[in-house]
Each structure stands twice: as structure tokens, then as C-alpha cells.
Amino acid sequence: MINNAHSTDIKLKLLKQSVIFFLLIFLCTTIHCSAQNYHKQFDHLKIEDGLSDATVGSILQDANGFMWFGTFKGLNRFDGYQIKKYVYDKGSNKGPNDNMISSLIQDKEGFIWVGYNNKGVSCFDPTLETFQHYQPNESTTSLISNGTVNCLFEDTEQNLWIGTEDGVSVVQKDRTSSIKYINNGQGINGSSVYDIVEDKWNRIWLATNNRKLSMYNKNTKEFSEIEYTDLALEALEDNEKKNLWIFNDTLLYVCSNGGGLAEYNLLSGKYNTFIEENNGPSSNNIRDIIQVDNKLWLANDGAGLDIFDVNTKTFENISNSKVDPQSISSNVIWSLYKDKQENVWLGCYLQGVDKYDPRKNFFSQITNDPCSSSSIPNKPVLSIYNDSQKNLWVGSDWGGLHKMIQDHQFEHYDIDGKVTNKDVYDVVKCIDEDKFGNLIVGTYSEGLRIYQKGNRDYKHIKRNIKDKGLPSNHIWSILTDSKGITWLGTLGGGIGQYDPVSKECKTLELEYITAAQHLVYHIYEDSKSNIWFSTDGGVVIYERDKDQWNYELLKPLIKENHNISYVKSVYEDKLKHMWMATASGLVKYLPESKEFKTLDETDGIAQLPLLNIISDNLGNLIIISKQYISKLRLSDEKIVSFHIPNNSFNYNSAAKNEKGEILVGGTEGITLCNPIFLEENSQRPPVFITGFDIFNEPQLPNDSTSVLSKSVIETKTITLDYWQSVFNFKYCAINFTETDRNQYAYQLEGFDKNWNFVGDRRLASYTNLDPGKYTFKVMASNNHGIWNKEGASIDVIIKGPFWYSNWFRLFAILICLLLFYLLHRVRMMNVKKKFALERIQADREQIKIQNNTLEKELDETKSELTNITISHLHKNQSLQQIKAKLEQMSVNFGSTEKRKIKNLVREIDKESENHSYWDEFEHEFNKSHNNFLERFKHEYPDLSKRELRICAYLRMDLDNQEIGTLMNISIRTVETARYRIRKKIGLEQRKSLSKMINRF
Known part of the structure; x- marks a missing residue:
């Protein structure tokens, strides 16, 4: 029984508090009893709605409000609209380590732990959307020693308790090591652990495959056995699949495969057992248990759902009806979960998930029963x-x-x-x-x-x-x-x-x-x-x-x-x-x-x-349309509407009975409700940005090509290149009551001037935005128009191309300035050119006149030079002829005559040279040939005076014979002189000396 660590005074004080608490419970139950008498209706989520499998063994709502379903074919996340699947992918961290999921829990740090039927546990990081797998092995450093995980639990010190088929592992807060407790005489009292809870007195309760419970006192760090039922439970299967629930801190409830429902008082240690055979639950095989308001809901393996009134100790059964589409989907229920909105989720065997929404269950249906x-x-x-x-x-x-x-x-x-x-x-x-x-x-x-x-x-x-x-x-x-x-x-x-x-x-x-x-x-x-x-x-x-x-x-x-x-x-x-x-x-x-x-x-x-x-x-108006029953409050004319999907109402077919209930007729019979309970859903739904696409391609944090490094839900800023110009945001509000009636509005600050109110649309698309910083904001309302105006937001930075950079802009400015300067220069040059052309034209006219004059003068000069040259040439030719005859005559003369003739020849040679002729020739030649001799002498100072004369004659296009005659030298001498000239001026062999002189 309970250990003696607590004093009698403490027990009496707690007992007094519990009595007061139960009186309050009774009053609340009395107030709500009429509402709870309505026939309960359930919404259904099946494979055709996106579930990966129809058998759901575990359910969880995370800190953001998303629902998670552990199935036999992977893990599913549900946002009220659609399901995102995480399935086993061998060797990958993008999915669970196995598809056979047995249990789910989210720890205080936000990590979701997934237990498997065969492959240990995994830790899912919602930020990175990746799984870290922990395989069982014999190593002392491993977190678990057995791969079959039955339950997961986090205690008040944030230690993670993992119940397996081979004891329990207590993983420390840092998640790097664990302590393992097994059935070895000093640990737990059974080999398998099916469920774990903690009471307010720092005690951990473990449901094992032993007939008794195992209790670990964290203060004394010791285990003990607790008797909780008067049933024998001798068969092994009677002690399997136990589930625990602590009701209002004082009562511990235990259900199992064959033991019905047991009630254990944590204060007194007294216990009681409720079994099918003694006006107890509909089945002794109970798979799960939760508290809803001040009652317990029991998931039966084959007998549907039982609701246990803790005060009256009575049971109400809810089972599947083949003729009622809003009854529970199956009588085989494996898991139960109550979310933050007080919705109750039922995980069924082979029939998916059922949802009980208390806000929709103020309505009941009077309809045809083909069996009655x-x-x-x-x-x-x-x-x-x-x-x-x-x-x-x-x-x-x-x-x-x-x-x-x-x-x-x-x-x-x-x-x-x-x-x-x-x-x-x-x-x-x-x-x-x-x-x-x-x-x-x-x-x-x-x-x-x-x-x-x-x-x-x-x-x-x-x-x-x-x-x-x-x-x-x-x-x-x-x-x-x-x-x-x-x-x-x-x-x-x-x-x-x-x-x-x-x-x-x-x-x-x-x-x-x-x-x-x-x-x-x-x-x-x-x-x-x-x-x-x-x-x-x-x-x-x-x-x-x-x-x-x-x-x-x-x-x-x-x-x-x-x-x-x-x-x-x-x-x-x-x-x-x-x-x-x-x-x-x-x-x-x-x-x-x-x-x-x-x-x-x-x-x-x-x-x-x-x-x-x-x-x-109370005088409030009840307004009926085709599929809605609305209440208008006269005090402020506020309208609250409720969708009735299973009926289509007719006009002039509404009445109120003596109980104050409203009856409305439609195509599917009569819908009945008590308008007192038609209250507004005042919960502001949390809003999340759930997806980001570029060119309709989803961006995932574990994709190497993605712009996201973590989940878009956790992302604060997205940076895009300028060419990533078409992108979409997906978003949703977490409200599981009439989800289709949620309304949305979004705005891209920096682009949209006003909010876009888009009804129930959950997609925002943008294209071809200019580079810059924007902020995407989204807000949403629930089914009754209660807005979460804070909503969700994410910054978007669109980087500009290189031509948007400051250095490029500076460069472009400089180029523009340079172009402006060049254009200005060109313009000024054109202006100057124009004036210059005009000046040149005038100068040309002047030059033309001068040239004409010069040409006349040059022609006259050339003519005179030609005359001088020809005259001198003729004279030398005559003298050469005389000289030749004298030399011929001297052959027959004696020495005296020969000497006289020789002197005469010398005189003739002197006359041929005629220096006065050259001086006159040089003067006239420079006039007509632009000072050729001076320029040529300046360019080639090594040339002798004779060589310069030869160059002048070559300029006048005279041949070697004529040059030799004019200079009174032989042709051979002329040729030798020309050769020397070529060497002195550096003229190549193959080039013409005459052409070179004429071009100079």
C-alpha cells in the first residue's frame, strides 16, 4: 500500500480539499448535464482524407497546435485541412525509423519523441524536420535496451521515461545518457512497462505486466509494489496493455486488457474495481483512458466508447451505428487524446481517427431509423x-x-x-x-x-x-x-x-x-x-x-x-x-x-x-438558413453561427418546445438544440506559415537546393536571388472547429498597401518583386470571426543583381560622366572642326592661290633648272667629244705634241667641271625641290658633295650616262658612287635608290 512518509495531518488537509473540489465538480456537472445528454456526434478522418494508415495507435498535439497521429504506416501531421506524412525511408533522417508507431510525446524543449513497436525510439526536430534514431543495444551508453517501446513519459525534472518490453529507461534531461530499471528484484516488478504517470507527491507510477503497480519514489529513489484491484488477474494477458490516469490529483485509474477499470485513492490507499459483469464498463478490455471535463472516457477494444461519471460511478456507452454516419467509426478504439480546444480525438483500429467537438455537439438529430x-x-x-x-x-x-x-x-x-x-x-x-x-x-x-x-x-x-x-x-x-x-x-x-x-x-x-x-x-x-x-x-x-x-x-x-x-x-x-x-x-x-x-x-x-x-x-433571436443555425444577441446584435452539415433546413419549419429547445426541420429530419449553449468560440486560433514554394517547388529544410535551412514555421527571414521571382506562401490557422469557416487576411509590407482579405483561401502568390526587404504577414479568424491579429510573419529579402550594387552604380555613374564628357568633347571638337574646316577651306583657297603662284614659279624654276642642266650636259658632251678626238689624235703625235694635247685635255676637264654651273644648279635645284640637298645632307651627313650631286641628278630622273657626262666621270664611277650612297643611307639591296630619293 502507500508508504508512511506522509503525516496524518497532511492527509486530512488533502482530504478536506478534495471534498470541496468534488462539491464544485458536482455543481458544474449539474449545470452542464442537459448539454451532455445530447447524442454525441463525431467527425471522421480516414485514408481518403490523407491518413497513411487506418489504424491509429497514438495521438499527440504539439506546442503549436498541430495534431500528430502515429499509425502502422508512419507518422501523420494534421493542421485541420490536410495531412503531412512522414514515412519510413531506410537510411534516411527525413522519416521515422519504422512505420509501426506505438507512442508519441513532445518534451519541454519541443522535440517530438516517437516510440516504435520494434525499432526503439526517434527524436523529431520540428525546426529542421529531421529524425535522430536511437537503436536498442546491449551497450551501457545506449538510451534503451529493448526495441519494443510501449510508452513515453516526461517527468517534472524533464527526464524522459521510456517503457519497453524489457523494463524502463530514464533518459536524463540532456538526453545523452539513461538509467535503466529492469525486473531484477531491486527495480520494477515486471518485465514490460505499458504506461507511466506522475502524481503531485513526486512519485512515478508504472503499469507493468505484473498484477500490481510499480511505484518509484523520486525522493527516496526506491521502487515499491502497490495493490490496486481485488481481481485475481492471473492470466498474463489480463495484465497487459495497462493504462493509467490521475483524476484531479487524488484518484489513480487503471485499465487493462482484462481487468476493467480500477480506482485507487492516492490519499487513503483504498481501491475499487469496475468490471463488465457488475454494471461496469461495456468491456473489461480497455485500451486507453483520458479525462474530459469531470468524467473519464474509456476506449474499449471491441465495445466502443464508455464515459464514466466519477461522481455517480455510472457508465454511458457510445457505439458505432451503421445507420448514423456521425457515430463513432469503430467499436475498436486504441487511443484517446484531448486537445487544447477540448476536442477529443479517438484513434480507431482500421477506421482512422474520430473527433468529438463539444462546440458542435449541442445539436442532436431526430432522423429516420430504418430498423424502427x-x-x-x-x-x-x-x-x-x-x-x-x-x-x-x-x-x-x-x-x-x-x-x-x-x-x-x-x-x-x-x-x-x-x-x-x-x-x-x-x-x-x-x-x-x-x-x-x-x-x-x-x-x-x-x-x-x-x-x-x-x-x-x-x-x-x-x-x-x-x-x-x-x-x-x-x-x-x-x-x-x-x-x-x-x-x-x-x-x-x-x-x-x-x-x-x-x-x-x-x-x-x-x-x-x-x-x-x-x-x-x-x-x-x-x-x-x-x-x-x-x-x-x-x-x-x-x-x-x-x-x-x-x-x-x-x-x-x-x-x-x-x-x-x-x-x-x-x-x-x-x-x-x-x-x-x-x-x-x-x-x-x-x-x-x-x-x-x-x-x-x-x-x-x-x-x-x-x-x-x-x-x-432569453429573448435572443435564432436565425435559420439552409445549413446554419445562428444566434443574434439583442444586447449588441452580435451574431454567432453554427454549421449543420447533416441537414438542409426548410422555411417555416422551426419551433420551440417547453424545454426551450429549438427544433428545425430539414431534408434529413429534425435538428434539435438548446440555444443556451450556442456560445461563441472565443479562442483566437494560432496562425502559422506552413509552406514556401519557389516556382511551385516546395522548399524543405533538408533539401540541399532549398533556400530554407530550417522549417518555414521556425524561419524568421528568407533571402532570395533576384531571379527567384515567383513564390508562394502557404498558411493555416489551428482551429479544429468548423475549420472550413476560418477566414484569412495577408499583406506583404513593402508591396501591398492594404490587407488582402481572402476568405478561406490559404495561399498567397507574388511575382516579379523589385529587390529589397519585405515582410509577409498573415492573420486569421476562427469559425466565429474571432481574429488573431498578431498572426504570423516572415521577412523576405530579395537580393538585386550585380547591377544593383553600390559599386556598380558608382561605376555606372562614372561611365555616364565619362560619356557625357566624351560627348561634350566630341561636340566641342565638332564645333572646332567646323570652324577649323571653314578656316581650312579659307586657307585652302588662300593656299590654292599661293600654290598656283608657286607652281608657276616652280615651273619657271624647273624650266630654268632644266635649261641649265641641258645646256651644261650639251656642253660637256661636246667637250667630251673634243677630248676624245684629241686623245685619238695624240696617238700619232710625238711626245711634245702629246704633252700639249694632254694639257689641253686638262683644260677641257676643268671646263667640264665648271663650279659656277653647280652653284647655280644647286641654288635653282633647292628652290624647285624644297631644299632637297640641305634636307638630304641633314638626314645623311656622311654623304660627300659629289654624292649629293649624284642624288640631285637622280632626283631629276637622269640616268648614269647623263650623270657621268654632267660630272665628267665614267659610268663605272657613277655606279660605284651609287653603291656607296646606298650603303651610307642604309638602303636595302632590293629597293630602288631613285625611288627612295624621289619620295624624300
């Missing part, structure tokens, strides 16, 4: 009426008239008002009583049926050619007013009256302003006894005190919005304001000031058109 002849027929409900005897009457479409005799049980009536079990093919559109209490039934195409009070005598009134008292055989609304007058509203025939005394009808001859006012859907009497008729042409009002009719009350509004003309219901609130349900929303009319106010979808109305208005016992 006393259930409501499988026909749409068109009318509901509570008579003066508190009987509930229901009119159906081609199913006739029915009276509820007890919950969900009905008597069926034929057209004569007699109880029958046969099908009745009658369309009952409306029901009421006359002033004598006779039941009046309006039908489609069959007129009125009147059932006499007491004996139920039957009378049928139908319009025919001879009797035109009834406006139409399509009676769609009936009202007996406070004066005893029974009013009839028809489809196409307008308004009539029924006289219960004469049992006759008459058509009122009224001055309708439009044919649409002949279509009457609803009749209502206000506090001043005025009668309001809802039509397709607005409202028609009989003002009793004036005894006159008003057809145009809504005319000004209809001119602005034609949909306001379609009125389906009228109601007067406790403040004497009139409300009208229209195709455009609610119209509020204040009779004293004659003012109107309209409320539409922007004011919180969930769906149009509106079909019915009724009030609850």
Missing part, C-alpha cells in the same frame, strides 16, 4: 408545431403527419387523422390550431385538413370550380391570432381566412401591388395584434387598430436591393422591434421611429437566404 417503424419517416420535414396540449406535431414531404410520443418515437397519421403504419403520400406544409383547439393542416395541392379535437373527426376543404372560398389548394402558412381568427397564406392565391364555426374559408379581396405578394410563406402576429404576411413581394401588414392594409413597408429598401422583397419570416423581439428574414439578410424595423437597419454577411450572417426567425427563452 416508429421513427420519423425518411422524408424532409416541412413543418413543426407544438399544440396547446404540449404535443409535438411534424409535417413531412410526401410522408404525411406525425406526432412525437416520446424521444425520437412517433405515431404516424393517415389523411383521415387515424394512426397508421402504412406510407402516407401527403405533403404537410403547415400546422396550427383553431380557437377551439382543432388541428388544422395545410397541404401542398390538397387544401386544408381539419382534425376535430377529442374525437379527431376529419374534414377536408379543397378549392374547386364551384367553391372558390379557399384562395388556393397550396396552403403554406396558417396562424390563429389572439382574436381567434385563423389566417391562411397560400402559394399563388394570396391571403384567406378559415372560420372554425362554419368550417368555411374565404379569399380576401386585397389590393396587392405586385403578383409576388400572392406567394405567402409565413404569418405572424405582433404585440399590437397586427398581422404580418411574409411574401415574395415584401411584407403585407394588416394594421388592426386602423383596420387597413399596408403593402409598401419595404418598398424603399426593395428599390435599393430587390432581394429584400423575398421575405420568409417575421418576428418581434422583446424590445418591440420587428425582424424580417429576407434573401438579402435581416431587416430590423423600429415601428415608433419608422427606421430600418439591415444586417447581411458583413455583419456575421453565415449564409443567405434566411428562412426562419424564432427566439430563445
Whole structure:
């Protein structure tokens, strides 16, 4: 039993606190009992919704609010919309180490630990989205010694307890080492550990495969055995799969494979056992246990769900129904979990996940049961009426008239008002009583049926050619007013009256302003006894005190919005304001000031058109549309709407019973709710950016090509290159109540000027943004329009191309300045060139004149030089001839004559040389050849005077013979001189000396 470490005083104090606590529990339970009596409905999540497997053995909600499901084919994360799968991939850290997942837990540091049936544990890092695997082995440094993990638990010191088939491993806070406890006489009392909990007295409780519990006292660091049941539990399987739960700190509950439910008092050590055979749970094989409010939910392996009332010690069973799609999916339930929104999740065997949402379970359904002849027929409900005897009457479409005799049980009536079990093919559109209490039934195409009070005598009134008292055989609304007058509203025939005394009808001859006012859907009497008729042409009002009719009350509004003309219901609130349900929303009319106010979808109305208005016992309006029941609070006109997916409501088919419950008829029967519990979901949903795509390619932190180094949820800044110009953000709000009604708004600061309100869209796309820094923000509301305006955000930095850099901009500026300077220079040069060209042109003209003069002078000079040269050439030629004859004659002369002739030859040679001729020639030659001799002498100073004369003659294009004659030398001497000239001026062999001299 419990150790004696605690004093008696402490026990008494705790016992006193527990008594007070239980009294509070009892009061709360009493307050909520009526709500909990409603038939529980479940939403379903199956393989077709994205689950990797239909068997779910463990469930977890992480710190962000995402739901995690451990299946037999991997790990699944659910955000309310879609499922992300993590499956086994051999040798990879992107998925779990095995697909057979047995347990899940998130530690205080945010890491998710995954236990497997065969392969130890893994630690999932949500930031990097990677798994670190821990395999079992015999090493003392390993975290676990056995691969079959049954449970995971983190204690108050953040030690991780891993229960396996071979004892328990206690992993220290730093997660680098562990202490292993096994069944060795000093450790735990069994080989297998199935569940672990910690109480407020620093004790760890372990459910083993031993008949008794094992308890570890962290103060004394010792194990002990605790007896918790009076059952024998001798079979091994009776002690397997135990689960533990500590209820309100004082009671420890234990369930197992065959031991039912055991209750152990942590204060007194007393225990009690509840088994199937003794008005206990539906099955002794209980797989999981959790606390919901002040009750325990038990997952049975084969008997569905049990709800255990701790105060009354009674059990309520919820099991699968083949005819109810909103019942639990399976009677084999393996895991239970309650999330932060008080939703309860059920992991089923082969049937996926079920979700119980307490905010949606204030509604129950009265519908057809094919196995019961006393259930409501499988026909749409068109009318509901509570008579003066508190009987509930229901009119159906081609199913006739029915009276509820007890919950969900009905008597069926034929057209004569007699109880029958046969099908009745009658369309009952409306029901009421006359002033004598006779039941009046309006039908489609069959007129009125009147059932006499007491004996139920039957009378049928139908319009025919001879009797035109009834406006139409399509009676769609009936009202007996406070004066005893029974009013009839028809489809196409307008308004009539029924006289219960004469049992006759008459058509009122009224001055309708439009044919649409002949279509009457609803009749209502206000506090001043005025009668309001809802039509397709607005409202028609009989003002009793004036005894006159008003057809145009809504005319000004209809001119602005034609949909306001379609009125389906009228109601007067406790403040004497009139409300009208229209195709455009609610119209509020204040009779004293004659003012109107309209409320539409922007004011919180969930769906149009509106079909019915009724009030609850507190005076709040209950508004009905096709698939929504809404409550309008009169104090602030706040509207709270609830989606009813399993029914489609009809107009003029709403009523309130004596309990204050609202009944609404639709295509799938009657939806019942207590409006007291129709409260707003005030929880602001957490918002997360869950995905980032570039060119529709998801960016993952464990992808080498990704721009993300960690999960986008944990990322604060994303940096992109300029070419990554098309990207998307994905986001979601964590609200598992009517998730599809969550609303979103996003803004990219730096680009969007305003918030983009996008309804339920969860994708934001951007293209071709300029380089710079932006901030993407998203906020969301829950199903009732409660916004989390803080939302989520992430910075986006788009890097510019190199031409956006400062150095490039500086370089570009310099280039521009240089180009400007060059263009300016070119322009200035062009201007100067223009002036220069003009100047040159003028100079050319001047030069041309001068050239002409010079040419004349040059021609004259050249002509004179030529004459001098030719004259000298002729003279030398003559002298050479004379000289040759003298030399020839001297051959025959004696020595004296020869000597005379020789002297004569010398004189001739002197005459041939004629230095005065050269001086004149040189002067004229330089004039006509631009000082050639001076320039040539300056360029080649090694040239002799004779060589310069030869160059001058070559310039005049004289040949060697002519040069030799002019210079009185032989041709051989000329050639030798030319050779020397070539050497002195460095002229190559193959080049012409004459051409070179002429070009100089």
C-alpha cells in the first residue's frame, strides 16, 4: 500500500480539499448535464482524407497546435485541412525509423519523441524536420535496451521515461545518457512497462505486466509494489496493455486488457474495481483512458466508447451505428487524446481517427431509423408545431403527419387523422390550431385538413370550380391570432381566412401591388395584434387598430436591393422591434421611429437566404438558413453561427418546445438544440506559415537546393536571388472547429498597401518583386470571426543583381560622366572642326592661290633648272667629244705634241667641271625641290658633295650616262658612287635608290 512518509495531518488537509473540489465538480456537472445528454456526434478522418494508415495507435498535439497521429504506416501531421506524412525511408533522417508507431510525446524543449513497436525510439526536430534514431543495444551508453517501446513519459525534472518490453529507461534531461530499471528484484516488478504517470507527491507510477503497480519514489529513489484491484488477474494477458490516469490529483485509474477499470485513492490507499459483469464498463478490455471535463472516457477494444461519471460511478456507452454516419467509426478504439480546444480525438483500429467537438455537439438529430417503424419517416420535414396540449406535431414531404410520443418515437397519421403504419403520400406544409383547439393542416395541392379535437373527426376543404372560398389548394402558412381568427397564406392565391364555426374559408379581396405578394410563406402576429404576411413581394401588414392594409413597408429598401422583397419570416423581439428574414439578410424595423437597419454577411450572417426567425427563452433571436443555425444577441446584435452539415433546413419549419429547445426541420429530419449553449468560440486560433514554394517547388529544410535551412514555421527571414521571382506562401490557422469557416487576411509590407482579405483561401502568390526587404504577414479568424491579429510573419529579402550594387552604380555613374564628357568633347571638337574646316577651306583657297603662284614659279624654276642642266650636259658632251678626238689624235703625235694635247685635255676637264654651273644648279635645284640637298645632307651627313650631286641628278630622273657626262666621270664611277650612297643611307639591296630619293 502507500508508504508512511506522509503525516496524518497532511492527509486530512488533502482530504478536506478534495471534498470541496468534488462539491464544485458536482455543481458544474449539474449545470452542464442537459448539454451532455445530447447524442454525441463525431467527425471522421480516414485514408481518403490523407491518413497513411487506418489504424491509429497514438495521438499527440504539439506546442503549436498541430495534431500528430502515429499509425502502422508512419507518422501523420494534421493542421485541420490536410495531412503531412512522414514515412519510413531506410537510411534516411527525413522519416521515422519504422512505420509501426506505438507512442508519441513532445518534451519541454519541443522535440517530438516517437516510440516504435520494434525499432526503439526517434527524436523529431520540428525546426529542421529531421529524425535522430536511437537503436536498442546491449551497450551501457545506449538510451534503451529493448526495441519494443510501449510508452513515453516526461517527468517534472524533464527526464524522459521510456517503457519497453524489457523494463524502463530514464533518459536524463540532456538526453545523452539513461538509467535503466529492469525486473531484477531491486527495480520494477515486471518485465514490460505499458504506461507511466506522475502524481503531485513526486512519485512515478508504472503499469507493468505484473498484477500490481510499480511505484518509484523520486525522493527516496526506491521502487515499491502497490495493490490496486481485488481481481485475481492471473492470466498474463489480463495484465497487459495497462493504462493509467490521475483524476484531479487524488484518484489513480487503471485499465487493462482484462481487468476493467480500477480506482485507487492516492490519499487513503483504498481501491475499487469496475468490471463488465457488475454494471461496469461495456468491456473489461480497455485500451486507453483520458479525462474530459469531470468524467473519464474509456476506449474499449471491441465495445466502443464508455464515459464514466466519477461522481455517480455510472457508465454511458457510445457505439458505432451503421445507420448514423456521425457515430463513432469503430467499436475498436486504441487511443484517446484531448486537445487544447477540448476536442477529443479517438484513434480507431482500421477506421482512422474520430473527433468529438463539444462546440458542435449541442445539436442532436431526430432522423429516420430504418430498423424502427416508429421513427420519423425518411422524408424532409416541412413543418413543426407544438399544440396547446404540449404535443409535438411534424409535417413531412410526401410522408404525411406525425406526432412525437416520446424521444425520437412517433405515431404516424393517415389523411383521415387515424394512426397508421402504412406510407402516407401527403405533403404537410403547415400546422396550427383553431380557437377551439382543432388541428388544422395545410397541404401542398390538397387544401386544408381539419382534425376535430377529442374525437379527431376529419374534414377536408379543397378549392374547386364551384367553391372558390379557399384562395388556393397550396396552403403554406396558417396562424390563429389572439382574436381567434385563423389566417391562411397560400402559394399563388394570396391571403384567406378559415372560420372554425362554419368550417368555411374565404379569399380576401386585397389590393396587392405586385403578383409576388400572392406567394405567402409565413404569418405572424405582433404585440399590437397586427398581422404580418411574409411574401415574395415584401411584407403585407394588416394594421388592426386602423383596420387597413399596408403593402409598401419595404418598398424603399426593395428599390435599393430587390432581394429584400423575398421575405420568409417575421418576428418581434422583446424590445418591440420587428425582424424580417429576407434573401438579402435581416431587416430590423423600429415601428415608433419608422427606421430600418439591415444586417447581411458583413455583419456575421453565415449564409443567405434566411428562412426562419424564432427566439430563445432569453429573448435572443435564432436565425435559420439552409445549413446554419445562428444566434443574434439583442444586447449588441452580435451574431454567432453554427454549421449543420447533416441537414438542409426548410422555411417555416422551426419551433420551440417547453424545454426551450429549438427544433428545425430539414431534408434529413429534425435538428434539435438548446440555444443556451450556442456560445461563441472565443479562442483566437494560432496562425502559422506552413509552406514556401519557389516556382511551385516546395522548399524543405533538408533539401540541399532549398533556400530554407530550417522549417518555414521556425524561419524568421528568407533571402532570395533576384531571379527567384515567383513564390508562394502557404498558411493555416489551428482551429479544429468548423475549420472550413476560418477566414484569412495577408499583406506583404513593402508591396501591398492594404490587407488582402481572402476568405478561406490559404495561399498567397507574388511575382516579379523589385529587390529589397519585405515582410509577409498573415492573420486569421476562427469559425466565429474571432481574429488573431498578431498572426504570423516572415521577412523576405530579395537580393538585386550585380547591377544593383553600390559599386556598380558608382561605376555606372562614372561611365555616364565619362560619356557625357566624351560627348561634350566630341561636340566641342565638332564645333572646332567646323570652324577649323571653314578656316581650312579659307586657307585652302588662300593656299590654292599661293600654290598656283608657286607652281608657276616652280615651273619657271624647273624650266630654268632644266635649261641649265641641258645646256651644261650639251656642253660637256661636246667637250667630251673634243677630248676624245684629241686623245685619238695624240696617238700619232710625238711626245711634245702629246704633252700639249694632254694639257689641253686638262683644260677641257676643268671646263667640264665648271663650279659656277653647280652653284647655280644647286641654288635653282633647292628652290624647285624644297631644299632637297640641305634636307638630304641633314638626314645623311656622311654623304660627300659629289654624292649629293649624284642624288640631285637622280632626283631629276637622269640616268648614269647623263650623270657621268654632267660630272665628267665614267659610268663605272657613277655606279660605284651609287653603291656607296646606298650603303651610307642604309638602303636595302632590293629597293630602288631613285625611288627612295624621289619620295624624300
